[in-house]
Amino acid sequence: MDVGSYVVEKAKTASRAARILSNMGPNLKNKALDDMAEALQNNKELILQANKLDLDNAKKSGKGKAFIDRLELNQKRIDSMAGGLIKVASLPDPIGEVSKMWKRPNGLRIGKVRVPLGTIGIIYEARPNVTVDAAALCLKSGNSVILRGGKEAINSNVAIYNTINKAAVSAGLPEGAIEFIDITEREAVETLMKLNEYVDVLIPRGGRGLINSIVKNSTVPVIQTGIGNCHVYVDESADLSMAENIVVNAKTQRPAVCNAMETLLVHKNAAENFLPHLGETLKSLGVEIRGCSETKKLIPYAKLATEEDYDTEFLDLILAVKVVNSLDEAMDHIYKYGTKHSEAIITNDYNASQRFLNEVDAAAVYVNASTRFTDGEQFGFGAEIGISTQKLHARGPMGLNELTTSKYVVYGEGQIRK
Known part of the structure; x- marks a missing residue:
């Protein structure tokens, strides 16, 4: 398989889906999130079996307790992921919100409207719950998402992705609204970091090494998250x-x-x-x-x-x-x-x-x-995609509003500039 071509096709599909999602009303997005939560519950045993494979491999390779804790799923954690989907569905939809409207002396009416970022790439390590959390927040905020988890959680992530993506598409979301890169070779990330034509922003979640590597090498804009000394x-x-x-x-x-x-x-x-x-x-x-x-x-x-x-x-x-x-x-x-x-x-x-x-x-x-x-839910945001430690665009727990940008809409009556 040509890894680069594979990733490019994933990005193209996600980019096409983003156009549809950006104009999709809240009812369909909320239904998809609710159906995804139900699918997680119905496929709990399958997901736990996949997670056990990852846990066994991690223990054999000598991973420490902290790593195992981040990787491990159980019924309570799956219930929590499902509950998170339902909670995100219940949050107000930020898309289309007019934050400000004013009229100029020449009669132009200018409004500032909240819109999606577009296609968001999430690169993360051994935390399978991120697969669900990231998909939920991106979809609710009208963005498509490309997920690329670490190799240590590949079995868990594939099982979770297959479960929630099937439910999302069945609910009426476009193919590509949630994409998952199931290739663990480094080349996949290297390709994704350069796809400015299709990917609007990358959000890395993991250790210092992962985040620094992406910040230094990506041509796609990056939001830094997570390193917490x-x-x-x-x-x-x-x-x-x-x-x-x-x-x-x-x-x-x-x-x-x-x-x-x-x-x-x-x-x-x-x-x-x-x-x-x-x-x-x-x-x-x-x-x-x-x-x-x-x-x-x-x-x-x-x-x-x-x-x-x-x-x-x-x-x-x-x-x-x-x-x-x-x-x-x-x-x-x-x-x-x-x-x-x-x-x-x-x-x-x-x-x-x-x-x-x-x-x-x-x-x-x-x-x-x-x-x-310092957590999106604890701050009352409902959920978060990460903790931004930078100053541009977003800072702190990144909820739905932080996954949007704005555009200006201008109403005229034939005005021309003199």
Whole structure:
């Protein structure tokens, strides 16, 4: 098989479908989403069997617990995917929304209208749920989608794609509304990244290596998502009981996701009263601590942190810790090592909280709350296609509105420019 030609044909089909989808009303799109949810439930056993093949292969190749967690499906997770489809169907359709209308002195009436981006390529790694989430959000927002998942989840993704695509087409969506590239060779991605004629935007979801490679090599516009070297800073005025609850949640509730905390910063005046008890709590939860020399004095079992540890998105039960002298030092550390995803301060000092909110550059900045809330559903968007960590077009959880753009519609009565 000629991989390049195969991918081009997929892109052409998706591009043709995008023209139809852009003018499709909400009722048909919603019916397709509901039917896709029902199909997932009806084919649950088939999907789980496919997922077991991927899990067995991952375990044989020595993949870690965090990787397995991202890859694994179960009945609850399939129920959640189906529920997500139904929830997206219930959301207001953004297409055709007039955000502004005004009249010029010459009589022209100008309106700004929300329209789809077109054809969106999603390149992702070992998270089969992305196959469903991405398809749902793209379809609802009037876009066609080309999905290319990682080889480690190929069996799961194929089973899910076949299930939801059949349901979508049966409901009346055009062929190509959802495309899936089932070739795992690198050449498939290399081709997709260059198809500006047919693909309007690429959204990579995965680790630093995947995202950096696509940003550097793609000629198709890219929205960067997902790398989350997130910090929690415990200020000297913090309620230490609340701080411990937030830190434990941010690190351990689900460590393999991009909004989990990776580095804890603690003011020197709070460290002695905070770190020893926290260390015992985290130890009981299986967290490995890598800290500075001051941290090691207060948490004897901690390993000495390296520069690399502070620059790492662990996605695992590993936590880097540093004792800092001031709020400024904490923010300087975040500026140096952060990935502009999610950052939090725990404090009872209003001025400190406001400085943190104003001066820390990230998609989401928190006061006295866990970074784990950076999520489309938690923000009330219904769902998300990823967390954008860049500044152009979209930033933060990308829901339906972030998968659209705008165009101007102009009504005249024979006006000409003089």
